[in-house]
Amino acid sequence: MKTHIVLLGPPGSGKDTQGKILSCKLGIPLISSGEALRTEIENGSEIGLEFEKLIARGALVPDEVMFEFFTTILSRYNLSEGFVLNGFPRTLKQAEFLSGYLKEVDCDVNCAIYINVPDTEIIKRICDRLLCGNCGAVYNAYLNPPKNDSICDRCGAPLQRREDDEEQVVLKRLEVYHNETAPLIEFYKLAGVLFEVDGVGDIGSVTQRLLEVIND
Numbered sequence: 001m002k003t004h005i006v007l008l009g010p011p012g013s014g015k016d017t018q019g020k021i022l023s024c025k026l027g028i029p030l031i032s033s034g035e036a037l038r039t040e041i042e043n044g045s046e047i048g049l050e051f052e053k054l055i056a057r058g059a060l061v062p063d064e065v066m067f068e069f070f071t072t073i074l075s076r077y078n079l080s081e082g083f084v085l086n087g088f089p090r091t092l093k094q095a096e097f098l099s100g101y102l103k104e105v106d107c108d109v110n111c112a113i114y115i116n117v118p119d120t121e122i123i124k125r126i127c128d129r130l131l132c133g134n135c136g137a138v139y140n141a142y143l144n145p146p147k148n149d150s151i152c153d154r155c156g157a158p159l160q161r162r163e164d165d166e167e168q169v170v171l172k173r174l175e176v177y178h179n180e181t182a183p184l185i186e187f188y189k190l191a192g193v194l195f196e197v198d199g200v201g202d203i204g205s206v207t208q209r210l211l212e213v214i215n216d
């Protein structure tokens with residue numbers, strides 16, 4: 001079983017949802033850069049305010065800032081025991097940084113999974129996305145709708161939309177993804193650890209495809 005996993009794919013390809021499921025099933029931590037940034041924003045720190053402005057317009061946090069911030073996050077985990085990374089790396093520089101960081105703790109990425117979902121499907125999905133601000137559950141009006149339109153099935157808290165899920169911002173995030181993040185597919189292919197999975201279909205089917213790759 002492969003346990004040093006990076007999830008790649010455009011925003012809305014299911015990395016959050018699948019990352020949570022994989023983390024539970026495999027018993028390894030999910031480390032999500034987007035979640036970590038949003039937590040920092042909620043904490044109301046000065047740097048959080050900067051993150052908020054960048055995220056709201058669909059831009060990336062600059063690499064150097066991200067290295068410092070994410071090193072603190074990574075240092076909380078025993079990475080050699082396994083991880084599912086979601087949202088980091090997002091640029092070639094970040095991928096190189098991650099390789100160097102992992103080398104220091106005597107491990108490496110052994111499975112980078114590219115969840116392939118076409119842009120047309122992404123726009124449909126993200127614009128219908130709902131999140132629970134309390135427990136973090138993710139819903140989609142057509143893929144996995146909540147039982148009640150505005151209430152979380154799991155904890156009963158009100159559901160919200162992400163500020164950066166507005167269509168104009170989604171288009172910007174997709175553009176950034178194609179320019180900055182898609183080249184990582186080639187990076188991990190060259191490293192011999194790239195696996196591609198079709199991300200279209202219901203959540204359970206995509207999980208099955210991911211597990212086949214991980215368990216192979």
Ligand code: AMP
Pocket residue numbers: 011033034035037054055058059060061062066086087088089090094164173
């Ligand atoms: P996500 O939840 O992964 O979709 O991330 C939401 C937003 O956080 C992105 O659109 C970026 O603005 C920012 N972000 C998340 N991860 C990174 C990263 N590795 N590098 C730079 N910005 C990031």
